[in-house]
Amino acid sequence: MSNEGLYIFTSINRPPRKLIDAFVGMPSAAIADNMNRMSCMNATIRPINNLPLLGPAFTVKSHPDDNLLLQKALDLAQPGDVLVVDAQGDLTNPVMGKLLALWSKQRGIGGFIIDGAVRDIGALRRMDVPIYAAGTALTMSYKDRPGKINVPVTCGGVVVNPGDILVGDEDGIVVINPRDADDLLIQSKNKIRVEQKIMNDIEKGTLDRMWIEEALKARRAVIINDNRNSPRVNVDAPVTIIIKGSAEPIHATAINMSMDGILLQVEQPLEILSQIRLCLSKELGNINIVANVTWQQYNNFGCEFVDIAEEVRAILDHVIYRHSQFGRLECLDIGY
Template sequence: MSNVGCRVYLKINRPGKELVEGFKGLPVANIADEMNRFSCVDARIKPFNHTPLLGTAFTVKGRIGDNLLLHKALELAQPGDVIIVDAQGDTVNAITGAIMMTTAQKQGLAGVVIDGAVRDAGELKELDMPVYAAGVTPKGPYKDGPGEINVPVSCGGVVVNPGDIVVGDEDGIVIINPQDAVVIMEKAKAKLAKEQAIFKTIQEGTPRDKSWIDKRLNSLNCEIIDDYYK
């Protein structure tokens, strides 16, 4: 009988490395635009350093304030994995700190995302591995369990499945289903190229067509009043 709430799945359908690497250098905002602004992790989950995040989701669902399953995940995760911890958004106890995260970096993990709190913020800033979390507290975790590994989890309001592609930068994190990845990637690359062309025209002082603004306001029957507010 399956022990729901205390299970560890050892296998993940990881996407190919080439597919994941295709998102390297693409701004999260461009990717999100091409996903109709969905699948973006909540803004309260922020980066603790400037290292870009890119890898494959290795999911952990833990009890509030407890990191037993994260310790187990560090034994199982492979280089290139991003450990995503569903700590239910609770920030009373830190789920991890510098020792565990330095271990993760040494093992070649691509990053760690905690929907909860961390501690040792100063040390995390110096890591070459990205760490994201919802808060900081010196209060440490418990190690009692239960929890699950490599099941669907919730992180910042987004459902994350094991094997999803995780991309993050200073704006935040977006989660991509590998089945949609090729189309999203190509659209995001086109979006980036378009924006780079816009930046070039701005630098050159070329006027941009902004007629769409008034067209939109007209469609809303917006009043344009040539007078002071009274």
């Protein structure tokens, strides 16, 4: 009979215990912030009993609804090892329950991370063995399917190798290659110090928030300060600007518009707080309207309409309604 799919490697290269213990009490989020958004298990793996987890990975690749290899791994693992079970995220049958958890406690196992289902939740929550899993199921597991022990596995969307350092808490689980552990430990401690300073600044009321403005400026954000109570629609239509005392009209593009004002994109700068006359194109109602220039962001200018006559307001209302319902129209039949 072939043994394809049934391999058991009995030993692993464990990191020095001193290196593992250096991560005691280290928040998983502080570590994750220094891992370039990599090697962090996804949110499908959640804590069952909210106990922090720390230890070297002892991996099991099992058939989705079978725990034969997990049973064997519990006998092979050393105290402090964390059993990482790749059950392919299947939630049909649980691969462990209270009996295995109790046996693992007797053996000093460091915890479980199961990309699959568990059961006996009430009992598991009362045990002081850290247990993380993808979900729960009620039925029994099989004990006759293939699997492997101490091979690379996938858990929570991340590859876990035997001997990797695992750190878990209520936020999630990070997987640390032992070769990276020393540098990661230094970076994580620095991250904690930075966050502590931020918290102190918040309490003192001295927190510097200018980085937000700098980030928005670098991304050329358009900041609109006008009243947004009325519906606003994207229009992308030509507009002609008439400035008193200027012989030449200015050509602009309307970006969006409401009953209260219009956002224009203009290559030629407009004077803030100046009053201008706008000649709106046919798709915007073919009307003339007076507006005040209220703000500027790069070549975008916000304008607030002034003294709108009732007949003009009716046309604007119709234009905005049509654009909100049908999008940009090349030719708008107003019907007035």
